[in-house]
Amino acid sequence: xxxxxxxxxxxxxxxxxxxxxxxxxxxxxxxxxxxxxxxxxxxxxxxxxxxxxxxxxxxxxxxxxxxxxxxxxxxxxxxxxxxxxxxxxxxxxxxxxxxxxxxxxxxxxxxxxxxxxxxxxxxxxxxxxxxxxxxxxxxxxxxxxxxxxxxxxxxxxxxxxxxxxxxxxxxxxxxxxxxxxxxxxxxxxxxxxxxxxxxxxxxxxxxxxxxxxxxxxxxxxxxxxxxxxxxxxxxxxxxxxxxxxxxxxxxxxxxxxxxxxxxxxxxxxxxxxxxxxxxxxxxxxxxxxxxxxxxxxxxxxxxxxxxxxxxxxxxxxxxxxxxxxxxxxxxxxxxxxxxxxxxxxxxxxxxxxxxxxxxxxxxxxxxxxxxxxxxxxxxxxx
Amino acid sequence: xxxxxxxxxxxxxxxxxxxxxxxxxxxxxxxxxxxxxxxxxxxxxxxxxxxxxxxxxxxxxxxxxxxxxxxxxxxxxxxxxxxxxxxxxxxxxxxxxxxxxxxxxxxxxxxxxxxxxxxxxxxxxxxxxxxxxxxxxxxxxxxxxxxxxxxxxxxxxxxxxxxxxxxxxxxxxxxxxxxxxxxxxxxxxxxxxxxxxxxxxxxxxxxxxxxxxxxxxxxxxxxxxxx
Numbered sequence: 001x002x003x004x005x006x007x008x009x010x011x012x013x014x015x016x017x018x019x020x021x022x023x024x025x026x027x028x029x030x031x032x033x034x035x036x037x038x039x040x041x042x043x044x045x046x047x048x049x050x051x052x053x054x055x056x057x058x059x060x061x062x063x064x065x066x067x068x069x070x071x072x073x074x075x076x077x078x079x080x081x082x083x084x085x086x087x088x089x090x091x092x093x094x095x096x097x098x099x100x101x102x103x104x105x106x107x108x109x110x111x112x113x114x115x116x117x118x119x120x121x122x123x124x125x126x127x128x129x130x131x132x133x134x135x136x137x138x139x140x141x142x143x144x145x146x147x148x149x150x151x152x153x154x155x156x157x158x159x160x161x162x163x164x165x166x167x168x169x170x171x172x173x174x175x176x177x178x179x180x181x182x183x184x185x186x187x188x189x190x191x192x193x194x195x196x197x198x199x200x201x202x203x204x205x206x207x208x209x210x211x212x213x214x215x216x217x218x219x220x221x222x223x224x225x226x227x228x229x230x231x232x233x234x235x236x237x238x239x240x241x242x243x244x245x246x247x248x249x250x251x252x253x254x255x256x257x258x259x260x261x262x263x264x265x266x267x268x269x270x271x272x273x274x275x276x277x278x279x280x281x282x283x284x285x286x287x288x289x290x291x292x293x294x295x296x297x298x299x300x301x302x303x304x305x306x307x308x309x310x311x312x313x314x315x316x317x318x319x320x321x322x323x324x325x326x327x328x329x330x331x332x333x334x335x336x337x338x339x340x341x342x343x344x345x346x347x348x349x350x351x352x353x354x355x356x357x358x359x360x361x362x363x364x365x366x367x368x369x370x371x372x373x374x375x376x377x378x379x380x381x382x
Numbered sequence: 383x384x385x386x387x388x389x390x391x392x393x394x395x396x397x398x399x400x401x402x403x404x405x406x407x408x409x410x411x412x413x414x415x416x417x418x419x420x421x422x423x424x425x426x427x428x429x430x431x432x433x434x435x436x437x438x439x440x441x442x443x444x445x446x447x448x449x450x451x452x453x454x455x456x457x458x459x460x461x462x463x464x465x466x467x468x469x470x471x472x473x474x475x476x477x478x479x480x481x482x483x484x485x486x487x488x489x490x491x492x493x494x495x496x497x498x499x500x501x502x503x504x505x506x507x508x509x510x511x512x513x514x515x516x517x518x519x520x521x522x523x524x525x526x527x528x529x530x531x532x533x534x535x536x537x538x539x540x541x542x543x544x545x546x547x548x549x550x551x552x553x554x555x556x557x558x559x560x561x562x563x564x565x566x567x568x569x570x571x572x573x574x575x576x577x578x579x580x581x582x583x584x585x586x587x588x589x590x591x592x593x594x595x596x597x598x599x600x601x602x603x604x605x606x607x608x609x
Binding site: 003021272 | 458461480490493494498541
C-alpha cells in the first residue's frame, strides 16, 4: 500500500510538472472548464436554494387555504362561513384573512396589502394610520420609519400611512412588496364589505387528515375551493424546476462547445507529447504507468477547475445574489426581492455536477493517450 | 549472456514498402564486454539493438537473456525485463525538455516507487560520477551536447542495469567529446556492466576499450573482429 501511494506521488509529481511545462494549453483549458462549472453550479445552487427557501417559508403557512369561487373566479368569502365550517373534526385553528393587491402607478409596481392575522402573533397589528412595509417598497419609494406613504384608495381619495416599521430582510423573498396595515384601514382603503374576508385559513393538526378535511370542506361548502400547502409546494417546485430546465437548455450549447473544445485540446496529442510517451516507455514505464500519469494530469486539471468553478458559483449565488441569473430565475415581479439565499450545499447535487463535468473530460483525455501509449517504444530509436 | 537465434525483423509486412531490416542474425553476446555493432546507415544495427533491449519483438527467431526467452514475452513482462536489465542511451539523447537534469535522471525509477531520498542521492551520486553534479538543477535544454550525453548515461544507469545499450552515441558529438564518451563507456566495463553500442564512427569501434566489433550490412552479419 505504501509503495502504491509512493508510486502515485511520483506520477502526480510528474503530471504537475507536465502541466507546468505547457502553460498556454492548460491555462486556456482551465479557464473554459472553470467557466462551465461556474455556470452550471450557479444555476444548480440558485434554484436549489430558492426551492429550499420557498419550502422553509411555506412550512410556516397553514395546511389549508379556503377560497370562495363564483363562476370559477376567486370571490370574497363571507365571514359566516367560519361558523359553517364549525366543527369539522381535525381542524385546529381557523380564521379569515384580509389581503389584496394594489397597483402603484408612480413606480409601476404591485403591492400586497395585508392585515396581519390575529392568530399569527409574530407580526403585530401596526395600529390605525400606520403600516409596516417590505424592504422592496422601502427601497423603491425611498421610505424609512417615520415617513409617510400616500396611496389612492378605491374611492379615489388619498390615504396617508405612516411607516411604523420595515419588515426584516430575512423574509424578503415573500415580504419584499408587502404592506401590513390594520383591519379598519384595510376595509376603508379598499372599501371592503364588513362581512367579508379574502379567504379563510385552517390549521390541521394531523397531516394525514388534511386531505379528508379538504374533502369535507368541499362537501359542506360547495362554492369554495380548498388549496393544500403540499399543492403550493409542488407548484413552486415545478416552477423552479421548469426555469432551471430552461437555463440548462440555454447552457446546453455552451456545454457542447466545451466538450468539443476539451476533446480537441485534451485529446489532440502534439508530436512533442507523443515523443515524450515514447521516451517514457523506452526507459521502462509501462503503458499503465503512462495512462495513470495522464489520468492524474486530467484529474488535477478537472479538480482545480471544479473547485474554482464551484467556489465562484457559491460566491456568485450566496454573496452576489446570483446577479447573472436573477431576471430568469427569480420571477416576474417588478419589485425584485433583494434575495440573499441561505448558503446551502447538497451533496448529491455536487456529485451530479462532478460526474457530468469531470468524468467526460477524463475519458476524453484517456482514450487517445491509450492509443499512443500502446505503440511500441522502439519508435523513439528512429 | 545474450543469445540471438535466426532473428528477423520486417517492417510494413505485406505492403508495397515492406522492408526486412534484420535477416536471420545468429549471435552470442558475452557479459562484461563492450561490443560494437558496426555498419553503414540502414544496415539494421538499431533494429537489432532495439530487439535485444526488449523495445521491440522480432518477426521471427529467438532472443534469450541468461537462458530465459525474452523475445515473445507479453508487453508487461517485456517492460519489466527492459526496466531491470537494460539502460538506454539514444542517438538524440531523448531527454525530456522542461525537466531538470536531476529529474530526467530519476525518471526511469518513478514506476518502481523507491524512497525519494534514496533515489535522489543515487541520482546525485551518478551525476557526480560523470562530473554533472553542478548541473543537476539546470533544465536539460540548456545543456551542451556532451552534457546532455552524460545526463543520458546517468539516466540509463539509475535503475542499475546490467546491460547498457547505446545507439550511435557519438553522432551528435565532436571528436573530443566522442573520445571522452568512449572512455566513459570503458569505465562502465570496470563497474561490471555489459555495453552494447551501435555505431559507424571509427572513434568508437577502433577504441582500445572495445572488446568486440560485429559488422552488419543489409540486415545480416558481415564480419567480426575481437580486440
